[in-house]
Amino acid sequence: MSTPFLYALVGTGLFALGLFALIIHAHLLRKILALNVMGSGVFMVLVALAKRTGDAPLDAVPHAMVITGIVVAVSATALALTLMLKLNAKSGHAELPDDRRE
């Protein structure tokens, strides 16, 4: 197994782990962290797969994509954290309101 492939596999693993945590945890901070772990997993796949088959030179485009992705992830996390704080201030706990079927 080649090294890039291993990294990509680990990235996929992080994605799956994050998805699992996103679903089972109720606390919003854990959900936000889980999304960040998923994001890191995707970035890892992108970087690892930049090493294309054989002896081809490294491709820089995925790295540029990851930089863009990090900027997006930082802004999204900031918005999510602000929302969580606001929700906590209004309702007293940082969890999503129950899915009451109204």
Next chain:
Amino acid sequence: MGAVFTEFPWGVILILLPVTGGMLCFLWPQIAKITGLFIVFAVALLVVGLAWQIFDNGVYRHAVGGWGAPLGVDLYADGLSLLMLAITALVGIGISVYSATYFKHEQAVLFWPLWLFLLAALNALFLSADIFNIYVTFELMGLAAVALVALAGSREALGAAMRYLLAALLGSLAYLLGVALLYHGFGTVDIALLAERAEPSPIIWAALGLMGAGLLLKTALFPLHFWLPPAHASAPTPVSALLSALVVKASFYILLRLWLEIFGPLVGGAGVEQLLGLLGAAAILWGSVQALRQTRLKLLIAYSTVAQVGYLFLAFPLVAATGVSAWSAVTYLVLSHALAKAAMFMAAGNLLCFGGHDRIADLDRVVQRLPLTAGAFALAGVSIMGLPPSGGFIGKWLLLEAALMQGRWDLVVVMILGGLLAAGYIFKVLGYAFTQADVSHESKAVPASMEWAALLLAVAAILLGFLAVPVLSLVSIGDPFGIGEVRP
């Protein structure tokens, strides 16, 4: 003169102008309303300019900064993109006129920058030619939309915004992982190049699974619609209208694009269309029944959106045999639903503003007291139900015809049931609108511009029913559905 019009980079300005406007509104809140209105009308003029250019030169393609496809960012517009831009501009004008009187004080200061950013993101999304750029515009759109939902400030709105944000981010990440796989497999993110290079392989299936799941989550197709009703019902009214009319359509547009260009030709006939059609049928029935059961008007309209999204997916299994007419139906449904649903939410907002509540059973003789709003709701309802001569009728008729031609009686039954259920929930509201409520409430005057904005959008949804020939010839520019047609 002519050369100026045909060479001008309309697409670039379409994105830059709202972004700049958004920043201006943010920096100088006292002129936010004027700037916002001006920018929205200017965007509509720019769309006209782009349309002129596309009529003259055919498909619009612009390499930003002169870098070109493999490395740089390309903008691309054919008939389908143009129609989406046009409907965004049209609904945008209606919503802006409505918002100019709806939002007061601090909310207005926050609304205009966010709405202009959302407009820029929508325009950029419809002009995108590569799948990574689409990811970025998705995030811009999602963040602006979530912030707009949270604008209402109530506990429900914040909870709904949070749920919406988590769903949107999850969808985007799944989509991005799909982008990573496609890039690894075929060495490009440009949609046209991908269409040339892609060949059936496990990568295509994995990417389809990831991107499809992410986009379906964002489009709120049953059973991934859980985030939509709370978010659309608890947001401020103009925001509900924006989300239901435009934001949901944006992710559907991308799904349609990717299916037509990349995935459809490769995996067609393997049951994916049937699955999408099945989910669409389930969405129609589930969404309509839920809408019928609601006691709050805005939740009713939100569930109606879940049902109407289902219609869009019915086209997928029908295309194989009937070719392009099912896609025409989808285009028509997207346009007419955008107009009708925006009008419907605005009418609901007027009722909310008038009576201070949106409980359907307590609507007190609003037909006499707010005739324009009741008219807007009824006309929008005609289009949602799919009665002639509305735009919704043309879309549903084309779809029904395609289903009949192919002998898909199951889908025909679902469509007819969906229409009946829609009539049920719309007449339920209208019935209460005519009668006197048990308890009377104090009422407040509704500004005329808010009533007229709702009515004019509803009238536009009806008028769309008379424009079938020009609209369908417009959408065929650049042959966006061409690949779907030759598929076996």
